[in-house]
Amino acid sequence: MKRYLLQRLIQSVFVLLGLTLIVFIILHLTGDPTHLLLPMEATKEEIASFRHQMGFDRPLYIQYLNFLKGVVRGDFGQSLRHAQPALYLVLERLPATVELTVAALVIALVIAIPVGMMSAVRPNTGTDHVGMVIALLGQSMPIYWSGLMLILLMTVKLNLLPAYGRSGVLSLIMPAMSLGFYSMARLARVTRSSMINVLGKEYIRTAKAKGLTDYRVIVRHAFKNASLPIITLVGMELGTLLGGAVITETIFAWPGVGRLAIQAIYNRDFPVVQAAVFTLGVIFVSINLVVDILYTYLDPRVRYH
Amino acid sequence: MAVSTTRKLIYSLVGNKRGLMGCVVMLCVVVAALSAAWISPHDPLKQDLSLRLKPPGWQEEGGEVYWLGTDHLGRDIASRIIYGSRVSLAISVSAVFIAAFLGITIGLVTGYYRGWVDSIFMRLADVQLAFPFILLIIAVVAVLGANMRNIIVVLGITGWVVYARIVRSEVLSLREREFITAAKALGVSHFKILFTHLLPNVAASCIVIATLEMARMILMESALSFLGLGIQPPTPSWGGMLADGRAYLFVSWWFATFPGVALMITILGVNMMGDWLHDFLLI
Numbered sequence: 001m002k003r004y005l006l007q008r009l010i011q012s013v014f015v016l017l018g019l020t021l022i023v024f025i026i027l028h029l030t031g032d033p034t035h036l037l038l039p040m041e042a043t044k045e046e047i048a049s050f051r052h053q054m055g056f057d058r059p060l061y062i063q064y065l066n067f068l069k070g071v072v073r074g075d076f077g078q079s080l081r082h083a084q085p086a087l088y089l090v091l092e093r094l095p096a097t098v099e100l101t102v103a104a105l106v107i108a109l110v111i112a113i114p115v116g117m118m119s120a121v122r123p124n125t126g127t128d129h130v131g132m133v134i135a136l137l138g139q140s141m142p143i144y145w146s147g148l149m150l151i152l153l154m155t156v157k158l159n160l161l162p163a164y165g166r167s168g169v170l171s172l173i174m175p176a177m178s179l180g181f182y183s184m185a186r187l188a189r190v191t192r193s194s195m196i197n198v199l200g201k202e203y204i205r206t207a208k209a210k211g212l213t214d215y216r217v218i219v220r221h222a223f224k225n226a227s228l229p230i231i232t233l234v235g236m237e238l239g240t241l242l243g244g245a246v247i248t249e250t251i252f253a254w255p256g257v258g259r260l261a262i263q264a265i266y267n268r269d270f271p272v273v274q275a276a277v278f279t280l281g282v283i284f285v286s287i288n289l290v291v292d293i294l295y296t297y298l299d300p301r302v303r304y305h
Numbered sequence: 306m307a308v309s310t311t312r313k314l315i316y317s318l319v320g321n322k323r324g325l326m327g328c329v330v331m332l333c334v335v336v337a338a339l340s341a342a343w344i345s346p347h348d349p350l351k352q353d354l355s356l357r358l359k360p361p362g363w364q365e366e367g368g369e370v371y372w373l374g375t376d377h378l379g380r381d382i383a384s385r386i387i388y389g390s391r392v393s394l395a396i397s398v399s400a401v402f403i404a405a406f407l408g409i410t411i412g413l414v415t416g417y418y419r420g421w422v423d424s425i426f427m428r429l430a431d432v433q434l435a436f437p438f439i440l441l442i443i444a445v446v447a448v449l450g451a452n453m454r455n456i457i458v459v460l461g462i463t464g465w466v467v468y469a470r471i472v473r474s475e476v477l478s479l480r481e482r483e484f485i486t487a488a489k490a491l492g493v494s495h496f497k498i499l500f501t502h503l504l505p506n507v508a509a510s511c512i513v514i515a516t517l518e519m520a521r522m523i524l525m526e527s528a529l530s531f532l533g534l535g536i537q538p539p540t541p542s543w544g545g546m547l548a549d550g551r552a553y554l555f556v557s558w559w560f561a562t563f564p565g566v567a568l569m570i571t572i573l574g575v576n577m578m579g580d581w582l583h584d585f586l587l588i
Contacts, residue, residue: 011431018432022441029448036448136323140573142524144531144544145565148551152562156555243439247528251551261440262532265447273447277440 005293012289019281023274024067032056036268037080076275081264086271090257090279096166097256100248101241103172104180105234112184113230116191120226121218123196131188138185143244147178147251164253175252179244183237190233194226201225228299235291239284317585324581330574338390346372347381349388349541354379358557374559376549382559385541386567392530392542393571396457397522403461405515408468409507413499415469416476423473430466438463442525443534451534460522467514475507509586516579520572527568543568 027033034051042050051057055066070076076086112135119131154174155163162171198204199222207221246258253259257276264272318325337344347369356365356379363371373382415423442459449455479485480503488498529535530544538545543564550561 015431026444140569140576142568148561152558246440273444
């Protein structure tokens with residue numbers, strides 16, 4: 001058990017190292033990043049002094065090591081747009097993104113689990129088909145479009161919810177719904193197949209034979225055992241949601257990390273892009289680590305392997 | 306053999322309504338993309354500001370009908386959607402091919418040889434999966450420049466992980482089977498074992514993944530276009546049309562609605578086809 005945890009921790013460190021490498025490479029994809037960072041009208045002297053100041057005239061591996069040193073200290077450099085450290089800008093907007101992601105996940109779970117369970121309890125019936133069509137629709141609907149359609153319905157036609165910005169619970173509803181819908185579909189499908197699998201097991205027959213109520217059999221006996229694949233997927237979905245938040249935030253002008261990253265890309269503010277990509281990556285890696293550890297507690301079979 | 310396989314395919318399709326629907330949808334999209342020049346009611350690039358933001362079904366005095374309305378430059382939305390299918394299909398199909406080629410090769414090699422090659426690629430896969438994928442792609446396209454070639458290459462190169470993981474896990478068990486041992490004992494070269502003995506055995510899974518990945522690639526491409534980092538105007542693309550339509554959401558609902566419907570129906574079609582292929586090939 002301890003060995004497994006240690007192994008997973010070391011693995012995560014390597015993944016993070018890889019992450020820094022990718023983040024570093026992004027900026028160096030086109031060779032010398034000076035022209036990406038400086039405005040077009042910069043003079044030759046400015047370019048030369050900037051290049052020297054940033055260390056772009058040194059060998060790549062030294063640049064990478066310096067970059068790594070900075071990352072360890074949480075220093076991604078100054079934002080080129082705002083006179084503030086890049087990481088500070090990102091961390092400042094992180095709560096908004098976390099809020100949106102968690103709300104989306106909650107919405108997804110609240111819909112997906114009952115739908116998946118109902119489909120599994122009555123497979124191949126009308127209920128099942130309706131549930132799975134909803135899931136299929138959710139999986140096929142691009143979040144930027146479902147977001148626009150929500151605005152069209154809730155703001156333009158019904159005038160119920162604000163279309164833009166972050167101001168209270170009301171403004172959270174639409175972004176969270178449009179972001180959560182996609183994950184909802186996958187979660188519902190996995191809940192369904194996992195439940196169908198468990199419901200066929202012998203201990204379920206025993207539970208039914210004991211005369212337990214349907215509710216008890218389904219929720220206490222079946223769902224508890226069926227929840228393992230769902231938890232794994234929740235971990236993965238959080239990553240997908242974080243990625244999706246980039247687009248959702250852009251549509252709803254939600255002041256999170258994703259929107260900041262997109263704006264930074266438009267403004268060619270690469271320190272901020274690097275800090276944002278790295279921060280989201282770190283969160284993602286940590287979530288996966290936590291899910292894996294959680295898993296060993298929930299499923300004793302994993303512990304003894 | 307060939308006849309019976311075709312027949313099985315048809316029987317299976319007839320028995321699976323969703324699969325049949327998916328295939329029909331895909332067929333329509335492909336036909337629309339190929340024959341866009343003939344079936345489009347109007348020129349997708351022709352601007353006419355006197356016709357801007359006309360509602361669906363609007364009829365010009367000359368008798369010309371704009372079934373899905375017009376956009377902010379007076380262009381026919383229906384024609385632009387038909388032409389837009391070209392971009393979606395061209396990019397997603399090419400990217401899927403590149404990704405499948407890379408992923409399958411890596412999966413075969415790592416599963417067969419294992420050792421350090423395997424460790425390196427699987428850690429690389431971990432790193433890549435540890436990423437908010439879309440952000441990575443957005444950043445790379447932004448640095449390299451937004452054009453069709455770059456988008457295909459970036460989507461293709463970053464898409465290998467799914468294939469590699471599944472092919473590798475299948476090869477890991479296949480390589481212990483008798484027919485591989487027999488082939489080795491007969492002195493068949495590694496190359497031949499990889500591509501004539503192992504590849505056919507993983508083909509079914511790969512076809513299924515490729516179909517589902519195509520849906521993801523279409524979504525990615527349109528997301529990039531939506532953010533202004535995809536196919537550049539005036540070439541019509543569904544994501545780009547959505548982005549334009551977003552600005553006019555409060556005055557003309559049809560502008561952003563119909564490109565999204567096209568996108569959703571296509572992805573729904575691909576997904577339904579993929580589900581059916583999964584049932585047909587793997588169960």
